[in-house]
Amino acid sequence: MKLSHVSTPAALIDIPRMQHNIERMQAQINALGVSFRPHVKTAKSTDVTRAQIQAGARGITVSTLKEAEQFFAAGVTDIIYAVGMVPAKLSQALTLLQKGCALKLLTDSVQSAQAIQTFGQQHGVTLNVLIEIDTDDHRSGIKPESTQLLEVAQALSQPGSRIAGVLTHAGSSYDANTPAALVAMAEQERAGCVRAAERLRDAGYSCQIVSVGSTPTALSAVQLEGVTEVRAGVYVFFDLVMHNVGVCDTSEIALSVLTTVMGHQLEKGWAIIDAGWMAMSRDRGTQKQSQDFGYGLVCDIDGTPIPGYIVSGANQEHGIISCTSGVDENIVNRFPIGTQLRILPNHACATGAQFPEYQAIEADGTVRTWSRFYGW
Amino acid sequence: MKLSHVSTPAALIDIPRMQHNIERMQAQINALGVSFRPHVKTAKSTDVTRAQIQAGARGITVSTLKEAEQFFAAGVTDIIYAVGMVPAKLSQALTLLQKGCALKLLTDSVQSAQAIQTFGQQHGVTLNVLIEIDTDDHRSGIKPESTQLLEVAQALSQPGSRIAGVLTHAGSSYDANTPAALVAMAEQERAGCVRAAERLRDAGYSCQIVSVGSTPTALSAVQLEGVTEVRAGVYVFFDLVMHNVGVCDTSEIALSVLTTVMGHQLEKGWAIIDAGWMAMSRDRGTQKQSQDFGYGLVCDIDGTPIPGYIVSGANQEHGIISCTSGVDENIVNRFPIGTQLRILPNHACATGAQFPEYQAIEADGTVRTWSRFYGW
Numbered sequence: 001m002k003l004s005h006v007s008t009p010a011a012l013i014d015i016p017r018m019q020h021n022i023e024r025m026q027a028q029i030n031a032l033g034v035s036f037r038p039h040v041k042t043a044k045s046t047d048v049t050r051a052q053i054q055a056g057a058r059g060i061t062v063s064t065l066k067e068a069e070q071f072f073a074a075g076v077t078d079i080i081y082a083v084g085m086v087p088a089k090l091s092q093a094l095t096l097l098q099k100g101c102a103l104k105l106l107t108d109s110v111q112s113a114q115a116i117q118t119f120g121q122q123h124g125v126t127l128n129v130l131i132e133i134d135t136d137d138h139r140s141g142i143k144p145e146s147t148q149l150l151e152v153a154q155a156l157s158q159p160g161s162r163i164a165g166v167l168t169h170a171g172s173s174y175d176a177n178t179p180a181a182l183v184a185m186a187e188q189e190r191a192g193c194v195r196a197a198e199r200l201r202d203a204g205y206s207c208q209i210v211s212v213g214s215t216p217t218a219l220s221a222v223q224l225e226g227v228t229e230v231r232a233g234v235y236v237f238f239d240l241v242m243h244n245v246g247v248c249d250t251s252e253i254a255l256s257v258l259t260t261v262m263g264h265q266l267e268k269g270w271a272i273i274d275a276g277w278m279a280m281s282r283d284r285g286t287q288k289q290s291q292d293f294g295y296g297l298v299c300d301i302d303g304t305p306i307p308g309y310i311v312s313g314a315n316q317e318h319g320i321i322s323c324t325s326g327v328d329e330n331i332v333n334r335f336p337i338g339t340q341l342r343i344l345p346n347h348a349c350a351t352g353a354q355f356p357e358y359q360a361i362e363a364d365g366t367v368r369t370w371s372r373f374y375g376w
Numbered sequence: 377m378k379l380s381h382v383s384t385p386a387a388l389i390d391i392p393r394m395q396h397n398i399e400r401m402q403a404q405i406n407a408l409g410v411s412f413r414p415h416v417k418t419a420k421s422t423d424v425t426r427a428q429i430q431a432g433a434r435g436i437t438v439s440t441l442k443e444a445e446q447f448f449a450a451g452v453t454d455i456i457y458a459v460g461m462v463p464a465k466l467s468q469a470l471t472l473l474q475k476g477c478a479l480k481l482l483t484d485s486v487q488s489a490q491a492i493q494t495f496g497q498q499h500g501v502t503l504n505v506l507i508e509i510d511t512d513d514h515r516s517g518i519k520p521e522s523t524q525l526l527e528v529a530q531a532l533s534q535p536g537s538r539i540a541g542v543l544t545h546a547g548s549s550y551d552a553n554t555p556a557a558l559v560a561m562a563e564q565e566r567a568g569c570v571r572a573a574e575r576l577r578d579a580g581y582s583c584q585i586v587s588v589g590s591t592p593t594a595l596s597a598v599q600l601e602g603v604t605e606v607r608a609g610v611y612v613f614f615d616l617v618m619h620n621v622g623v624c625d626t627s628e629i630a631l632s633v634l635t636t637v638m639g640h641q642l643e644k645g646w647a648i649i650d651a652g653w654m655a656m657s658r659d660r661g662t663q664k665q666s667q668d669f670g671y672g673l674v675c676d677i678d679g680t681p682i683p684g685y686i687v688s689g690a691n692q693e694h695g696i697i698s699c700t701s702g703v704d705e706n707i708v709n710r711f712p713i714g715t716q717l718r719i720l721p722n723h724a725c726a727t728g729a730q731f732p733e734y735q736a737i738e739a740d741g742t743v744r745t746w747s748r749f750y751g752w
Contacts, residue, residue: 041692063693083693084638086650087714108639111713139694140639140648262460263484263516272516274462282658282726316417316725317439317459318515337487338463349692350658356751375732
């Protein structure tokens with residue numbers, strides 16, 4: 001199939017760009033001397049993850065147990081479920097363990113740790129649990145110097161569970177936009193997580209895995225002493241938020257939405273397209289950044305950006321393209337009805353999630369359908 | 377199944393509330409003496425649409441041809457595809473027509489009208505086409521007084537197509553928040569659409585359908601002289617945006633997300649839940665309104681709002697609950713790990729779209745799964 005025959009809106013993956021991104025990240029982490037464990041929540045596609053593993057990834061990170069189930073069914077066994085464990089989901093995790101999945105869970109409280117340990121003991125299994133460390137104040141986790149760290153370790157060191165290691169995610173790296181700030185955040189993430197591991201070992205606990213990562217810090221880290229593995233997700237596609245953070249160029253963004261022009265409002269300088277927020281998602285991640293791309297950056301059918309043209313508004317199935325520098329009086333001739341365009345998204349994880357499948361484009365223009373799943 | 381056994385996050389439909397909303401809208405439109413044609417893009421569920429038709433709806437409105445296909449397969453034949461027709465989608469529409477679907481298309485330009493007419497002529501069918509009227513400057517359509525209106529009518533009045541009527545959607549009613557402004561917007565929507573119909577008839581064209589609507593204007597209209605039908609979608613569930621517009625109470629919001637507390641950040645007064653933006657969607661529709669609910673309003677398991685508590689932040693699978701009036705030092709005891717909560721969404725169309733299915737709750741607490749589809 002050729003691109004001109006693809007029904008719009010469609011989620012396009014530029015395979016050469018994706019492959020470049022995978023190799024770039026793997027080379028960076030190889031050079032730092034640690035393992036790389038991709039976060040597969042971005043694409044939720046076995047086709048994408050296969051390419052990551054072929055490039056050298058060791059194990060995967062998931063954000064839902066459904067992802068764990070889907071990727072385990074596809075042959076991946078080493079899986080970290082990197083969201084705090086809710087007691088009610090332990091039965092679902094147990095089923096995976098009993099099938100042979102090397103699933104590792106996450107906790108950041110004594111109460112949750114005890115629930116995991118008790119459940120493991122009751123079911124005659126040993127659950128491997130990572131302790132979540134908070135290195136940047138942005139979400140969950142225990143501070144490296146907190147007394148709670150050792151309390152959780154103690155709770156996990158009973159029959160039914162064991163400490164698999166420590167894990168942190170410096171999500172606030174998304175708010176940085178200079179190389180110096182990113183390097184500093186990567187070091188803060190590393191130092192905090194390694195410090196927590198040291199405290200556990202000093203107290204007599206084992207701490208095999210020391211897992212850090214986010215796309216910006218993974219690409220900015222200068223040294224990772226004491227770390228065993230890095231995680232990152234959105235790098236596989238990149239997006240406009242990552243462009244504004246400063247870790248990719250628009251020519252590296254591998255996910256776009258193929259759309260068709262359906263009409264115009266001449267006096268306003270608008271072209272109306274069939275990619276609204278249902279296709280782009282409601283993510284406005286660039287709104288608070290240095291460059292606001294609205295709902296996405298307009299590119300021609302080959303993926304080359306058309307400077308100054310963004311999706312400035314979106315309803316459910318309507319997107320509005322306009323020029324950031326003022327009313328384009330030539331909009332009807334510039335983008336005639338039926339014109340196919342590609343839109344680069346603010347946030348690849350959110351945009352990809354709107355689509356039941358991807359249309360993946362080879363270097364020679366061949367388009368093949370790649371599966372994607374969703375839900376919990 | 378009971379609610380306490382539902383895996384989280386889940387999209388809950390409160391059936392009594394939904395039924396109340398359906399009956400309220402149908403009674404309002406009945407009293408105005410016109411037909412009601414629900415927009416099924418909100419729920420994308422045959423279970424929901426069945427209830428709308430049983431209450432008296434005549435035909436449906438869709439935002440994608442996939443919706444048309446799904447609902448036609450479920451037995452609905454009278455369908456308006458209320459998004460401007462793209463030439464490349466005409467084959468898909470033709471297939472539906474040939475199966476017996478009374479599908480009506482939409483155009484707002486001579487170029488698109490000619491493409492539809494030519495296609496119809498080439499395939500030996502007569503395509504029924506509505507002309508989209510712009511009554512509030514918010515998106516697509518032709519101004520009622522524009523010369524373009526008669527040019528489009530002329531283009532459609534050739535073998536291969538016919539004018540089915542005129543259609544408008546006053547989407548800018550979402551920006552209003554007083555009864556007076558809503559009544560005025562409803563009258564503006566009505567008057568503009570009826571004026572376009574009169575101009576067509578005065579020029580000798582037939583104009584059977586005069587279709588208006590949005591949830592706020594449908595509920596605010598005082599008289600609809602000259603109108604034949606009203607369309608509305610989100611009213612079936614309502615949401616926090618509609619609450620801020622002033623057309624529903626929070627106790628009428630029928631869609632919520634069931635979530636579980638997974639942890640806390642005590643010093644920040646945060647409870648962390650397993651409904652992040654993947655569950656709530658990235659829609660921040662209340663951000664610019666009088667009351668900003670973050671990513672949603674927190675309710676107890678029975679759906680009663682807990683005043684002052686909102687989802688103030690969201691990552692992919694993490695939501696952050698906090699109190700709008702300051703740090704709640706009692707957050708750990710107020711929402712212990714494992715607590716189930718319901719979150720009312722900003723925008724029901726966007727939140728529903730994140731889920732593969734609904735969990736619909738009867739008045740007696742019984743939960744049954746209702747199907748939902750997505751994609752294009």
